[in-house]
Amino acid sequence: MSPIDSLTGTRFNLALTHSWAIATDVQSGRVAGKSEYPVVFVVLKDALGRSGLGEASPSSQYGETWETVLQFLRQIDASRLSFDDLSASRAYLESLPHPSMPARCAVDIALLDGAARAAGQPLHRFLGLEYPAAGALSSFTIGLDTPDRMEAKAREAARYPILKMKLGAPTDDANLAAVRRAAPGKLIRVDANAAWKTREEALERILALADDGNIEFVEQPMPPDAPEADALWLKERSPLPLVGDESYQDARDAEHCARCFHGVNVKLVKTGGVTAAKEALEAARMRGLKTMLGCMIESSVLISAAAHLASLTDWLDLDGNVLITNDPFEGVRNLDGRITFDGVPERFGLQTSGRAGSLGLSLGGI
Numbered sequence: 001m002s003p004i005d006s007l008t009g010t011r012f013n014l015a016l017t018h019s020w021a022i023a024t025d026v027q028s029g030r031v032a033g034k035s036e037y038p039v040v041f042v043v044l045k046d047a048l049g050r051s052g053l054g055e056a057s058p059s060s061q062y063g064e065t066w067e068t069v070l071q072f073l074r075q076i077d078a079s080r081l082s083f084d085d086l087s088a089s090r091a092y093l094e095s096l097p098h099p100s101m102p103a104r105c106a107v108d109i110a111l112l113d114g115a116a117r118a119a120g121q122p123l124h125r126f127l128g129l130e131y132p133a134a135g136a137l138s139s140f141t142i143g144l145d146t147p148d149r150m151e152a153k154a155r156e157a158a159r160y161p162i163l164k165m166k167l168g169a170p171t172d173d174a175n176l177a178a179v180r181r182a183a184p185g186k187l188i189r190v191d192a193n194a195a196w197k198t199r200e201e202a203l204e205r206i207l208a209l210a211d212d213g214n215i216e217f218v219e220q221p222m223p224p225d226a227p228e229a230d231a232l233w234l235k236e237r238s239p240l241p242l243v244g245d246e247s248y249q250d251a252r253d254a255e256h257c258a259r260c261f262h263g264v265n266v267k268l269v270k271t272g273g274v275t276a277a278k279e280a281l282e283a284a285r286m287r288g289l290k291t292m293l294g295c296m297i298e299s300s301v302l303i304s305a306a307a308h309l310a311s312l313t314d315w316l317d318l319d320g321n322v323l324i325t326n327d328p329f330e331g332v333r334n335l336d337g338r339i340t341f342d343g344v345p346e347r348f349g350l351q352t353s354g355r356a357g358s359l360g361l362s363l364g365g366i
């Protein structure tokens with residue numbers, strides 16, 4: 001067994017095509033969006049010359065920043081990790097104090113990338129999964145903005161057959177009307193990001209959304225700490241399927257979410273990697289929940305890692321890498337919303353490779 005002899009973490013600012021905002025960015029009735037999103041790339045190498053690549057996309061929603069990611073990475077003794085013993089490597093990672101889930105996620109992905117490449121397999125096959133032969137359809141997200149700008153974004157997204165729209169602003173009605181001017185009749189998934197504070201407010205909003213006729217589901221209507229009785233009340237009355245996201249951290253929340261929601265949204269950076277995301281998807285399915293794989297603002301490293309789990313999902317929302325302009329990597333392809341590994345040059349592991357020059361990114365030390 002060859003231990004990892006080098007672990008590097010490098011901060012990189014992903015540049016957003018449009019200012020990005022969700023309900024938690026609404027302050028005093030105004031939307032405060034971001035134009036850059038810092039992520040951390042992790043590279044593991046061993047003495048045999050094998051390497052693995054991972055990514056952490058820290059979200060302030062979960063109290064994470066690129067600094068918390070680097071802090072966690074600095075306490076890792078790389079020699080306790082190996083591409084040859086994934087379960088011992090994971091047990092070591094889980095034993096470390098002050099866990100940072102995005103950081104753990106990055107290391108888990110890098111370990112799997114290296115192990116799958118050493119085995120000469122794409123990651124999905126290494127995990128015992130197939131990839132859907134026809135690819136898998138993902139939504140394209142329209143972040144919160146003014147009605148005019150949301151209309152323009154929806155027009156720009158004409159090639160994507162499914163939109164996901166962020167709600168939770170004072171102008172929600174005008175925003176939906178604006179998106180509908182650009183995309184009448186298109187299937188829309190909505191995400192309130194916990195914006196509606198009471199069950200009555202949530203039901204009123206959901207009933208209004210149901211009148212649209214082409215809303216597929218509503219993600220996280222109420223805060224994750226809302227009383228379970230309120231969530232049950234809402235689920236009983238909602239004409240649209242409800243999907244838990246902030247309420248579904250990982251597989252341990254499956255029982256609770258099976259009672260409160262119709263489906264759950266799993267994200268690699270919430271669960272702490274591909275391994276735990278796979279467990280979270282399987283736990284949800286076992287309890288009859290529909291499953292969705294979502295993302296943060298991410299490069300092709302995290303998006304490709306998630307895509308390898310597509311066969312365990314009903315819905316994909318893997319668009320983080322098409323919302324940015326400076327992705328230093330290429331991996332899984334998004335062809336008008338269809339997510340496919342067809343024609344990707346790298347055949348094994350995550351199936352990602354650096355773009356020529358990688359936009360000045362050198363994966364140095366932490």
Ligand SMILES: [Mg+2]
Pocket residue numbers: 191193219220245246265294
């Ligand atoms: Mg969400």
